[in-house]
Amino acid sequence: MPQSLQPEIHTIFEPNTSTWQYIIADPSTKDAAIVDSVLDFNIPTSTITTASADNILDVAKANEYKITYILETHAHADHLTASKYIQQTLARAGNPRPQICIGKRIEQVQRTFATKYHIDETEYVGVFDKLLEDGERLPLGKLEIEVLHLPGHTPDHVGYVIGSNVFTGDSLFLPDVGSARCDFPGGDATALFKSMTRLLALPADCRLYSGHDYPPNEGDGRKEPQAFATVAEQREKNKHVHDGVTLDEFVQWRTARDATLGEPRLLHQALQFNIRAGQLPSKSEHGHRFFHVPLKVPEEAWTWGIETQG
Template sequence: MKDPTQPEVHPIFEPNTSTWQYIIADPATKDAAIIDSVLDFNISTSTITTTSADNLIDLAKRNDYRIVYILETHAHADHLTASKYIQQTLLRGGNPKPQICIGKRIEQVQRTFATKYHINEAEYVSIFDKLLEDGEHLPLGKLEIEVLHLPGHTPDHVGYVIGSNVFTGDSLFLPDVGSARCDFPGGDATALFKSMMRLLTLPPDCRLYSGHDYPPNQDGRTEPRAFATVAEQREKNKHVHDGVTLDEFVQWRTQRDATLGEPRLLHQALQFNIRAGQLPSASEHGHRFFHVPLKVPEEAWTWGIET
């Protein structure tokens, strides 16, 4: 007999960006939430497609779920969110409007990247339906979602507790992957360590569902895995297992981050995701644009300038 205090959890792996997407549902009422959806983007052709998002919608339909929330753990730098597309598709199908939700500190992230990419306030202010506080509770049928602020990877990062499950986003990865980088604006290795410790003080059998997995890896795993328990993480997480100190982690994470290149979809993802997946405004010719920085060697700065 199923435990009525526990949700149905559907992990859906998107291999191109190594992202775990989730549908979580109350089995009694069929109310459901989608966490960290992916919109497919081909960087070589700058083309958006919706196969991954449509698969989420189809899964919800097959199970007679009513999507009431579309939840983001943070403003992702490695994939485009499908939040707006899913919301509008459900509305066109005659369904009630699901709320697109994210942590309230998204406003800090929006201001930072709107300035960098010259995005008008009208395209991102109040674009999310609900900004969430640490400790806030959202009803999900007869169940409840608790919001955890988990900064470090990004300042806006939150996790979602549903029953004995936590959807941690990029605040903690599988034990053989470890932890996420902290070198984006507003990132902080000390804050990430404290966020991970908050997760690792939960009951030992609590399942921590990750935002990503990256098989194959050095331990030989060839299939993606969605979760590990708190007990497993405390014993085996290669960056924050029991006994690792704050100073040790911060020193290692800072040194490691200094060697990393930027994510492949960094600029496209950030511009898209601070808009909650709303398309950029069309130009007078009907085109939509991302700003992508041009890196020019210093010795060539006079190209095109007459002397």
């Protein structure tokens, strides 16, 4: 794609989950795509609200954008996607129905977590409008979106190239944050290193937009979230994968680090929701909707639980 054709990019930070959400648009035609939207979830009350998603819609409306695609980089484990809500809200307002898109390997992830959480296949098969092939190209007005398979954090992970910008999801964070964990099912530190290396082989001035940012807030370091760094900045400063770091060094460090990490606080709710493309769980006979959340019990309590049943 000629480098003269560049999108308009709106960066929208959601602070509760430290997620970067993006609107990418062709400034001439107003065709636009949304990347990695967030639906708000309150854990103590188990309540879903839509302020973050409505903010995205407000930005799109203020700029008279026509949302063509709602893009997911992967099945997120730390926030609920607003994809289905945004799609339905736009359609109810009389707009063309945008396609919800994700990499084709989502089917592997769906099967894994549907089994874990006892989700019937009728609730997740076919919920995404388009499963993207590696290297597939999507028209966006006069622009084009190229799909990059970037496994490692998750097996289904993809990035999106638009002009001289790549929306990397959780494949690469800001230089002082480094890289994402690889200990979810299907995660692979070797694959992540190769994905990051692929990104760092792009032209030096290419902007790599991250899916999250966690400013260190240490000493004189930056305190505000930042959406992107250039390839040159990442190669020089990324603390996990700067020039000179070997595959073996990264894998050894990443594996040891991941062994110390706790679960994301929205892990179970997010995975169950996101493999459904943001579609609500079906109602029970009593009109309730449920997430399955594993119960963690000390080993010695198991006998007690069995003996007191009934």
